[in-house]
Amino acid sequence: MVIQTKGTARNTICIFGKKLFIFIASVLILSTAVFYISRLAPGDPLVSYYGDRAEKMSPEQREWAEEKLGLNETIAVQYARWLENALHGDFGISYKYKTPVVSVIGERVGNTLLLGGIGFLLIFCLALLLGIMCACREGRLFDSVVCKIGTISSCIPEFWFSLLLILLFSVNLKWLPGSGAYTAGQSGGWEDRARHLILPLTVVVLGHLWYYAYMIRNSILAEMRADYVLLAKAKGLTKRRVLYRHCLRNVMPSYLSIMAVSVPHILGGTYIIETVFSYPGLGTLTYESARYHDYNLLMLLCLLTGMVVILCNLVAQALGERGMNIR
């Protein structure tokens, strides 16, 4: 499926429209699937709204409560109503927090973006650096040590690594805080935020770094064996110049597209790390809402995550096509 992008402006609009259509269709399908799955799951959503009182309710009270929350109708009707409201920008209220879902998420999204965004940038840059360094020293001690560390770290579950770090740095040494995003009582203060970010960030970065560094290393090594490198060398270019001006340039498009695909995976990893560190982000929120059947909240969270996934895939596809055209 190679799309010619050499065409006119009309062609571009056409492609853009097609992508937009795919995006909207995927989001719709995703929302239907999540809606049905979450409602078919066993469990009592009234518990999340009324707490323990839900168990003592009489049948009439239950009926009234279900009607109030709109849970007494068939799933299809509920979905239609949800969709209608959602199109008007109303995503309902969270059963647990009793405030509009959008504001609940709005409070937390910054924290996740901070953790995920900084983590992603660090992974992106450090992997590139490490990959180049390994490729330059192919087969030597540095290279083999980095590759070995990569193999070992891929076997360490992220949650266990976080536990070890908490045990070491916050329980035993008491250097860094082990949970939360800021000290309770005194919110704000960049220093405080940064101190709380260090441990989760370390896990995010060290968990993913090696894989991408290894990938960069391998693609640079494959590139170094191509014929044009020989030509460039014969022309008298230095090794460094060949590496940065030619090899890296060819590696970049595929690296960028792979990094775009990996955004959701890094995000998914962040969710688990957030729950271990009880970091108030979208991860802990998703976990809570799935556990307590907070339907409206779960819907919007899944939609947001899904939209990021789909968007990243579209970007990756576009980058891949561009890369092919350059070749």
Added chain:
Amino acid sequence: MENKFEIVGIRPLPQGEQEWQKKRRRSRNIQKSSVGAFLILAVIALGCLLCDWFVTRDPGYLDLQNCSMPPNRDFLFGTDTLGRDIFAMIWYGGRISLLIGMAATIISTFLAVVFGALSGCAPAWLDAVMMRLAEILLSMPALPAAILLQAVLGEANALSISFVLGITGWMSIAKVVRSEVRRIRECEYVIASRSMGGGFFHVLWKHLTPNFVSSIMFMVVMNVRSAIVAESTLSFMGIGLPVETVTWGSMLSLSEDAMLANAWWIIQIPGAFLVVTLLCFTNLGNCLRRRMNRGQSNL
């Protein structure tokens, strides 16, 4: 002084020889390390299978007098915050952890082979649709998807969790199977078998599978690994198996209490077993992959 000018012939190339030797040494090293990995894995697996013979304590017994005891002579690996003996739990829990890894891999491999082979044999448009579907599923973050599915199935047990992990982990194998099947399906022996009336599953099992099994073996071994990781993560978060069902993951779900008691053995011993097992699986998988690559380069 007759032979003043000695005929030396072509200068031997020390560099090439060295490289050849290095390669040979490296391949020997790989085999050595994979034998080591295999041995460690065998010890762990045998220990888990035969633990009825040498473990004297009941892993579910709550010895409330001896909560959070550090490792000593009575309790080799100490006790956890509920007073259970960690040494017994490691072996009994390993049973379920390894079982889930295996069961999930069997389910996902079966799905992958059927889906991949169907897609490989299908007409082009259906193939495109099926592969697009696989790609969409592949791009979803695996663990959140598993959590959602597990929520639908309700209370988790070993079987349901391996089912969930099986149906969230087949896509990458299916893609390899599909491309291999597309390569093989035009071969004479497949056509011959079909024209003699061989059904889809007959052709798949007798002719296609033997040809692509070597190329997916590495991914299958890696799949065991990721299933074990996923199970332990889910159990740790309290979504997977409950604390009463002992696995390496659910043992770690007590970590919060352990942290308060500063009991490193509750966190580090099950985790160490987990990591060592995973390392062994990785090593075996890498060995399989290298062997496969070597076979290809000889062709």
